[in-house]
Amino acid sequence: MRAKVRTVIAVVGAALLIGCVSGPAVSDSAVSKGGPGKPTERDRVLVFSKTAGFRHDSIPDGVSALKDLGAAHGLAVDATEDGGAFTSRNLARYDAVVFLSTTGDVLDEAQQKAFEGYIGRGGGYVGIHAAADTEYDWAFYGGLAGAYFQSHPAIQPAKVNVEDRAHPATSHLGESWERTDEWYNYRSNPRDRAHVLASLDESSYTGGTMNGDHPIAWCQEYRGGRAFYTGGGHTKESYADTAFRQHLLGGIRWAVGAAQADCRPEKGYAPLFDGTAESLSQWKQAGPGSFTLSDDGTLTSSGGMGMLWYAATAFGSYSLKLDWKMASDSGDDNSGVFVGFPPSDDPWSAVDKGYEIQIDATDAPDRTTGSVYSFQSADISKRDRALNPPGEWNTYEIRVEGERLRVYLNGEKINDFTNTDPARSLRDGHVGIQNHGADDRVSFRDIRIKELPGKASRSSAPPGD
Incomplete structure (x- = not known):
């Protein structure tokens, strides 16, 4: 061969x-x-x-x-x-x-x-x-x-x-x-x-x-x-x-291995965002910037720095999956997926009290795609083998069980992190996607979640409601 x-x-x-x-x-x-x-x-x-x-x-x-x-x-x-x-x-x-x-x-x-x-x-x-x-x-x-x-x-x-x-x-x-x-x-x-x-x-x-x-x-x-x-x-x-x-x-x-994808069996996921405006009704924008919903069911970030977060429910033990791609002509875009943060209208609350799974082509290893931002780099060799280039879709699975957080990129495990910071906890928190800045355009599709055995989800009213 x-x-x-x-x-x-x-x-x-x-x-x-x-x-x-x-x-x-x-x-x-x-x-x-x-x-x-x-x-x-x-x-x-x-x-x-x-x-x-x-x-x-x-x-x-x-x-x-x-x-x-x-x-x-x-x-x-x-x-x-x-x-x-x-x-x-x-x-x-x-x-x-x-x-x-x-x-x-x-x-x-x-x-x-x-x-x-x-x-x-x-x-x-x-x-x-x-x-x-x-x-x-x-x-x-x-x-x-x-x-x-x-x-x-x-x-x-x-x-x-x-x-x-x-x-x-x-x-x-x-x-x-x-x-x-x-x-x-x-x-x-x-x-x-x-x-x-x-x-x-x-x-x-x-x-x-x-x-x-x-x-x-x-x-x-x-x-x-x-x-x-x-x-x-x-x-x-x-x-x-x-x-x-x-x-x-x-x-x-x-x-032939020229493109990557998550081809593991998938059952039991519930949609958080399914491409419709109706499914965005339980999401809330925190901070400046926004996301634009296109006719094909894609959300694309603009402006910032802000965050679109799922306000209806906090999650404890779960598998979160979503599809994303870098969408600008430069191919060097910045965004991320936040997990484990308390409800807030301030996007910096997610930065300070949760964790971000980074999407960024160029930065220090602990601040590029697949990293737990500023805490732990992805396995770079595995990440690079699994990553599709800008303009093509990738799939994240972010798996949270207790204080353990694992990141899969197109079906490949690229990060395994355990929280030891007493000021943060992954056991109960919200999820969200970041809009980073005016020149950063990242698109998202099909955000879905499967709750795992462990702590049940908890409904929470968004601040001000």
Whole structure:
């Protein structure tokens, strides 16, 4: 396998982005890549579209689309329908393998073993549509794909609810996505095992059989590798659709390690801010500046220094998740997430009596992204591997249990801090987001919380009410 943090396998039915080969590619010597943002060669993807059952007539369109995306975005793509390409030596050449509408038993036992080893060494997988209708007797593959196909109704339009708008496969979409496709029902629900990116609104079409919880795209870390699956892609028209092509590109970028995201399963979170003006009714601005709510449900800071804080409830033991990105042209913006502070109209109360999880590209280590501001730096090497660049979305999980505070960036733990200051306590406090200054623009989406066993939340009236 090429020397790289992540290797990804995408099987989309033909070659992904650049070249197209009719048979298994011959291995070249491994080529080392530079550090983050400094590749010495392009990421390489193998598109695999062998079928042993139903064959989709959209496969050539899928191959062509993947080649176009590769050419435009610096991905080298080979395509094959020969299972002989699945050798340890050959797979090591690729950063991802895309299964494009494969069906039936497409790999023999030796090829399966080579692929399992590839994933175990950090390889990546991308499954498109009928990739879920593949290798029913190979348990490893079933876990990798996330769920097996069961049935489908006729091709028809449906509403897709976008559950994660930070992942590169879905960050370009609104809260819902109307499109026409052949909508699969699955034999099991992957939600407990994988991170659901989008789900079908079964009331928007006929023939859904998953009792109202119908994932249609998901991602997961699986046995050492990365796995992304989307149920779309039956129709030829899908591969000419700009939004669907971006969906595929984002999934591939994550699978090859070119973009980061939190793909841990997520259940049990309640929204504090869901993109609507109504959900802001329990938030309060402290100090100067403001946040602007855009039509796509994004809050963006301006002016300051102030803070928008959730005034209805103080929290004790919880997991707080939110999506953020630096939004100015400079890419050097300043903001943060405050936790554990008492109710106040003065933003400095949060500074003096709570803790800030920093968002800032350039400063001292204990004052940059992922730090507990001025108290403890993030693990810089882990932070830098997990961080997406300015203009792209990141996800924080801030986990508070007792006086312990842990920070996860795109699923990677980057800070573990314990409060020992008697003037502060994480056991009972509010949460908020900072607007730092006139030149600092940071955007936020989907602020949600899950209370953990421990002290219950406490309602509190905002000052002056």
